[in-house]
Amino acid sequence: MQRSLKDYLVISLKGLAMGAADVVPGVSGGTIAFISGIYEELIATINTLGFSFFKVWKKEGFISSWKTHNLSFLLALFTGIAISILSLAKLIKWLLHHEPLFLWSFFFGLVLASILYIGKQISSWNIKVILSLILAGVLSYFLTIAEPIASPDSLWYLLFCGFIAIIAMILPGVSGAFILLILGAYQVFIGILNQLREGLFTMNLEILWQAIYKLAIIGIGAIAGLKLFSKILNWMFSNHKNVTLAILTGFMIGSLNKIWPWKKVISWRTDSAGLEVPFIEKSVLPMNYDGDAQLMWVVLFVVIGFCIILLLERLATKKEH
Secondary structure (H helix, E strand, O other): OOOOHHHHHHHHHHHHHHHHHHHOOOOOHHHHHHHOOOHHHHHHHHHHOOOHHHHHHHHHOHHHHHHHOOHHHHHHHHHHHHHHHHHHHHHHHHHHHHOHHHHHHHHHHHHHHHHHHHHOOOOOOOHHHHHHHHHHHHHHHHHHOOOOOOOOOOHHHHHHHHHHHHHHHHOOOOOHHHHHHHHOOHHHHHHHHHHHHHHHHHOOHHHHHHHHHHHHHHHHHHHHHHHHHHHHHHHHHHHOHHHHHHHHHHHHHHHOOOOOOOEEEEEEEEOOOOOEEEEEEEEOOHHHOOOOOOHHHHHHHHHHHHHHHHHHHHHHHHHHO
16 A cells, blocks of 8 residues: 555554553543544554564565565554653643543543444344344443452563553453553553653663563563454454444443543542552442532533544545545
């Protein structure tokens, strides 16, 4: 596929959005990839990437292998994701602490519209498709109410967390950050990112090495999970597309509980910055919310999030025609 520099900049912007979403427990970068029209290409590209890269390199040269495996697409996308996680993560974290109602309502609108967008693409409804949607929805809902465990210190556990979280990050409706929270590794992961940022800005090689070492462990698990799961997803899209879309839609429906704006805090935890943040929460109606429900503002941000998806869908449709 021939792309211009402008096309790759757009892909990087989509990566920025994916990275921002992946930092928030409850929002999936896979959802952003799906609604921005790059999801199937991402899965297919990851699926084809392997030792064949070196075989083509040996026979036809590095440039040919790079183009064959669509690596410019992956480079642009993951550059955007990395920049977002290292920069926007701080803003997202601030919003989570200071304006949670507005942030969650915006994401609620995004996911709500995404459910309609993905569900609309199911071309044939039958009992298998309906059951897939219901089961995925129920599983996703129970994930949102699962109680997180204590933070781990084991490097083997971080490897496992990387393997599981990356699967969630590329699966629409399932938040990789929330899976990390459930596994007890979210606080550790955010701490590692802050350590990396501190090491880069202060040029403290000891702090930088510790962060890179831990990220490498998580990265090895993530690469293994990404490679394995991309094969499964690619096969499902090729052979059972309607069932796959139903599962993705179900996961997103179930995840709405996690990003419902009004919550009652059951217990608290201390984050990597030493701040007290909600640990276990329960969704409540606006009238039962402990504080100013800001109903009009919340509805406005839901509508804004919803309209952004409609706009993206319209732009994607125009591009196809």
